[in-house]
Amino acid sequence: MNGQPETTDEWIYDQVFSAVLEQRLIPGAKLRESELCEVFGVSRTIIRRILLRLSLDKVVELRPNKGAVIATPAAEDVRQIFAARRLLEIGIIDEVCKYCTAANTQSLKDIVARENSAIQTGNRSGAIRLAGEFHVRLAGVARNKPIQELLRQLVAQSSLALALYEAPGHLLCVDDDHIDIVDAVAAGEAAKCRDLMARHLEKAEAEMRLDAPAENNDLKSVFAEVIEARATG
Amino acid sequence: MNGQPETTDEWIYDQVFSAVLEQRLIPGAKLRESELCEVFGVSRTIIRRILLRLSLDKVVELRPNKGAVIATPAAEDVRQIFAARRLLEIGIIDEVCKYCTAANTQSLKDIVARENSAIQTGNRSGAIRLAGEFHVRLAGVARNKPIQELLRQLVAQSSLALALYEAPGHLLCVDDDHIDIVDAVAAGEAAKCRDLMARHLEKAEAEMRLDAPAENNDLKSVFAEVIEARATG
DNA sequence: TAATATAAAATTGGATACAATTTGTTGGAG
């Protein structure tokens, strides 16, 4: 899209951010500075700067004196993330419809096509990434940088939420939500589009089990059953 | 409000951020690293980290090899800032009304009282700061961290916008917008509150001259008239 | 005198060195 040569900083940042979007880095994963230095061939100065940026995106958690880990949003955080997404993504639809060009429509359709192709070939990482890209690019049409930037962060956080709370046995399956949304935008049907987007986001949140606390990191709850069984058995 | 001891980082960050909110630092002001080091008694490592954070808030601009300056949002940026604020601040009003406690109401009224007192004593810095704090605290009632955080940034950027584009001869004068909003919230009148907020934000944006480019930092335009007068005179 | 070239100073960018803290291991007492 943009042929401007990335800076080293930007490149490394994108690599880590993408790994989160594609769930190649999952919540709790430790990010050792020296390892990142080796991987990317830069000094700790650079790596620490990038970790700070990622922590402000709420994608990485910086624990003082204990290093960086991929963030593990709590259930309440996830509710707020999706509440915010509903507010933003529904709220900008008038502008999206207003400013959407034929080129925008085509670009969005391309993303959806690649997304469905990824699903059908079992490419889960690619599918998740493209689903996220769809939402961010759609928001980009609305010409509001602050909102697009926040949505970019929220989409990445949603990826972490999905990794943590997705209901088990939930298989990737093609659905027409995204393509329906593009069609509604292209037709300028803002009201219909808002409705589609609202349902789509509610569906996405409903795929998660936020009621069951399921803090995977809380070892006590993870092993509560076996410990109990052993004590009584 | 919260008695937790701030880290040095947080403290310095808040000092600079506050200076922007109070327009003691105005767009274009140079932030020399060595100066900040002396002022706050820390090494450049710390200062550079804080400047990075402020640049991600779009409050500081980091120009490669040329140092940091307070950001000067363009007219289009300001439109987007206020469009985003309308979306957020109107969009969360249902939640604000839903979750607003008596303590919240009192706290908000206190802020408005202090704001009006600042206006009447001619304390411009304090007034601007408290006006901003009102909006951020009101948003805080809605219990959505991502949205409150974005609004916090947008309020700071609004302060820069005001410094750049405020129509000349615009005096500080007490108006009842804020107190009316609090009353509507306390009464649970969400629809009325949305209307009040919409008008309030439109008024704020209208106080600026975004049509006239007016980049104050462009010396050529600042002195264009006198130069022209001298040339022809 | 005005303009330009050159040199000096100041400032930023990045890597390294050192201090502080945490984590892991070994040895000994009970």
Next chain:
DNA sequence: CTCCAACAAATTGTATCCAATTTTATATTA
């Protein structure tokens, strides 16, 4: 053999050092 303490290794936090770039000052020439 288990538990605890002391020590060692690894990791993070901060300050400092050096290189690269920009800005300022000086000198030279037309």
